[in-house]
Structures are given as C-alpha cells and as structure tokens.
Amino acid sequence: MRSDGRxxxxxxxxFGRFAPACEQxxxxxxxxxxxxxxxxxxxxxxxxxxxxxxxxxxxxxAAVHDLVLRGEAPELAAWYPTAGGTRxxxxxxxxxxxxxxxxxxxxxxxxxxxxxxxxxxxxxxxTALLAALRLVERDAGRPLAWxxxxxxxxxxxxxxxxxHDLVGDGVVSASLGPADATVRLRxxxxxxxxxxxxxxxxxRAGLDAAPVEAADADAAGWLQACVWPEQTDRLDRLRAALxxxxxxxxxxxxxxxxxxxxxxxxxxxxDAHLVISHTWVLAYxxxxxxxxxxxxxxxxxxxxxxxxxxxxxGGIVPGTRPDEVARSWLGRTTxxxxxxxxxxxxxxxxHGRWLRWGxxxx
Ligand SMILES: C[S@@+](CC[C@H](N)C(=O)[O-])C[C@H]1O[C@@H](n2cnc3c(N)ncnc32)[C@H](O)[C@@H]1O
Numbered sequence: 001m002r003s004d005g006r007x008x009x010x011x012x013x014x015f016g017r018f019a020p021a022c023e024q025x026x027x028x029x030x031x032x033x034x035x036x037x038x039x040x041x042x043x044x045x046x047x048x049x050x051x052x053x054x055x056x057x058x059x060x061x062a063a064v065h066d067l068v069l070r071g072e073a074p075e076l077a078a079w080y081p082t083a084g085g086t087r088x089x090x091x092x093x094x095x096x097x098x099x100x101x102x103x104x105x106x107x108x109x110x111x112x113x114x115x116x117x118x119x120x121x122x123x124x125x126x127t128a129l130l131a132a133l134r135l136v137e138r139d140a141g142r143p144l145a146w147x148x149x150x151x152x153x154x155x156x157x158x159x160x161x162x163x164h165d166l167v168g169d170g171v172v173s174a175s176l177g178p179a180d181a182t183v184r185l186r187x188x189x190x191x192x193x194x195x196x197x198x199x200x201x202x203x204r205a206g207l208d209a210a211p212v213e214a215a216d217a218d219a220a221g222w223l224q225a226c227v228w229p230e231q232t233d234r235l236d237r238l239r240a241a242l243x244x245x246x247x248x249x250x251x252x253x254x255x256x257x258x259x260x261x262x263x264x265x266x267x268x269x270x271d272a273h274l275v276i277s278h279t280w281v282l283a284y285x286x287x288x289x290x291x292x293x294x295x296x297x298x299x300x301x302x303x304x305x306x307x308x309x310x311x312x313x314g315g316i317v318p319g320t321r322p323d324e325v326a327r328s329w330l331g332r333t334t335x336x337x338x339x340x341x342x343x344x345x346x347x348x349x350x351h352g353r354w355l356r357w358g359x360x361x362x
C-alpha cells in the first residue's frame with residue numbers, strides 16, 4: 001500500500017472532503033464526489049497524478065469532462081449541461097453511468113491525470129482589471145506596457161476587445177468596448193471607478209509556468225474541460241474569448257513568476273509605463289515564493305517607475321490581512337523614483353462579477 005497521499009483510501013477521502021466544497025457550484029460534481037468517496041476503483045485513478053498535491057478530484061473530473069466535450073463519452077453527455085445535457089439529479093442517479101464510462105476509458109483518463117494540470121483563465125476579471133489599468137494610465141499620462149504574470153491563456157489581456165457593462169442598482173451606468181463584441185461582461189459596481197476610456201497598450205506580454213496557446217485546439221479544449229458542467233455561461237464566454245485571443249496574438253512566455261520576471265519586464269519599451277499584474281496567481285505560490293515575487297517587482301521598481309496590480313485574496317494583496325482570506329481585493333502598488341506606495345483600490349468578487357471601488361480592508 002502506497003503511503004504518499006495517493007493510496008486509494010486517501011484519494012477517496014479527498015473526494016469526500018471535496019463534495020461539500022463544490023456542490024453549491026456544481027450539484028453534479030458534488031454528487032459524483034460523494035459517490036467516489038466510497039469507490040476505491042474510481043478514486044484510485046487519481047494515483048496516476050505525478051504528485052499527491054496534483055491528485056485533486058478536479059483533475060479527474062476535468063479528464064472526464066474533456067472526454068464528454070470531445071464526444072468520446074456520449075452516454076455521459078445527458079448529465080452535462082455544457083454538452084447540451086438536460087438530465088438533473090432529480091431525474092436519476094448519474095453515478096453508475098459515470099463509473100462505467102470512466103472505468104471503460106481508464107487508460108485515457110489516467111493518461112490525462114498523468115500529463116495535465118487543472119488550468120483556468122477567468123475572463124470575468126477583465127472589467128476590474130480595466131478599471132485599475134485605466135487608473136494607472138491616467139496617473140502615468142502615457143500608454144502602458146502591460147505584463148500579466150500567471151496569465152494562463154492571456155485572455156484578460158484582450159480586454160479591449162470585450163464589451164464591459166458597469167451596472168449600478170440594476171441599471172447599466174457605463175459601457176466600454178465594441179458594441180458588437182462577442183465577449184460581453186457585466187460587473188455590478190459600487191463607487192466610481194475610472195471608466196471613461198479603454199486603456200491603451202504600447203506593449204503587452206504574459207508570463208506563465210504553463211501557458212495556454214489559445215490557437216492550439218488541444219490546449220484550448222483542456223481549458224474548457226476545466227470549467228464545471230453547470231457553468232454554461234462561463235464556457236460560452238471562455239470559448240468566445242479564446243476565439244478573440246487567437247485573432248489577437250500576445251506573446252506569452254513560459255517561465256516562472258519570480259525567476260523570469262525581470263527578463264520579460266526588460267523587454268517593455270522604456271517610453272511606456274510598466275504595469276505588472278497578477279490575478280489569482282500568488283495564491284498558488286508558497287509564502288517564500290510570494291515574498292520573492294515582491295522582491296523581484298521591487299528590484300525592477302528601483303530602476304524604473306512602475307505599477308503593480310494584484311487581484312487576489314486577503315493577505316496576498318499588499319496591505320491586506322491574511323485573516324481576510326475569504327475576501328478578495330484589487331491592490332495597486334506604485335514605484336515612483338524608487339519610492340513604494342501600497343494601496344487597496346477595491347474589494348472584488350473573485351470572478352469579477354462585482355466591484356466595490358474605494359473599499360479597502362478595515
Ligand atoms: C488560477 S490561474 C489564474 C489565471 C489567470 N491569471 C486568471 O485570472 O484567470 C493561476 C495561473 O498561474 C500560473 N502559475 C502558477 N504558478 C506559477 C509560477 N510560479 N510562475 C508563473 N505562473 C504560475 C498557472 O499556470 C496558472 O495559469
């Protein structure tokens with residue numbers, strides 16, 4: 001019996017812990033996770049993951065969703081709204097079909113678990129990012145050189161192509177972006193974010209440990225498989241954004257947020273104002289690596305004026321507290337003539353559905 005956190009029993013326990021955490025957002029995954037918690041054959045497939053940390057239920061569910069979206073598990077599609085399915089848990093129990101489908105395609109599922117990592121790119125964060133970038137641009141008075149760290153497929157970097165509607169009291173109060181955009185974002189807003197124009201970019205680049213090439217059908221397909229089955233709006237938006245991204249290439253460098261930051265930032269033209277952003281990236285790094293990232297940005301800031309924009313949870317955005325990890329913040333750190341200033345500009349929803357401009361931690 002292996003004792004590295006990947007014994008069938010330990011993996012089944014992971015499903016048991018995952019079920020209550022996911023069932024609000026995905027009743028299907030909640031139900032399947034509860035069943036997998038008592039099924040060592042299915043839960044044990046996760047042992048194919050290279051490390052215990054990677055052996056997470058979401059990886060197995062994404063591997064199966066990938067098959068469903070590719071049309072390779074048609075008997076399961078009826079349970080997946082993202083594949084046009086209309087059956088719900090009140091219509092019956094999907095577990096026997098799921099179990100049989102997974103075990104029949106065991107080799108494909110294990111191969112996916114062995115070689116893939118769950119990966120996301122939340123387009124909805126673009127509107128809050130837009131407001132922060134516009135704030136920086138207005139202050140800097142010149143176009144921006146934007147480096148997005150942990151950018152995934154770099155979808156938010158295409159925000160000029162999206163339609164952004166700010167909504168206050170149920171009414172659209174301001175809109176930016178093309179009226180005929182295929183990606184349409186609504187953000188409920190309190191306060192007065194700077195929302196007078198789309199920011200201009202003299203240069204854009206992304207950096208990611210596992211970049212996703214939007215034009216690569218296989219990579220783009222995996223990103224879609226990592227969306228949960230009830231999130232049809234999110235999937236539609238992701239697909240539309242991937243199409244936009246394929247038409248608007250941005251260089252995305254494969255590399256580390258800390259070790260490769262300076263090298264990529266050095267490519268930014270010196271007559272543009274450098275902005276380094278990170279949205280739900282540092283949350284996945286160890287504390288030491290987060291501190292090293294902070295130091296890496298600071299050492300660039302010692303040499304040139306820049307802004308750092310972070311959208312992350314409490315304790316990760318500079319100036320916020322770790323005991324507020326359940327809340328998410330939009331933070332801005334400026335370096336001017338080598339001097340650093342941290343500010344929290346808004347409280348945000350983690351998927352960018354709402355924004356409270358001017359609200360910071362108390
Ligand atoms: C949760 S995703 C967020 C993606 C995107 N920023 C967004 O908001 O949708 C985290 C991203 O960080 C990347 N990442 C994780 N650790 C990294 C590191 N050390 N260096 C660079 N990228 C990293 C992952 O590959 C992934 O694309």
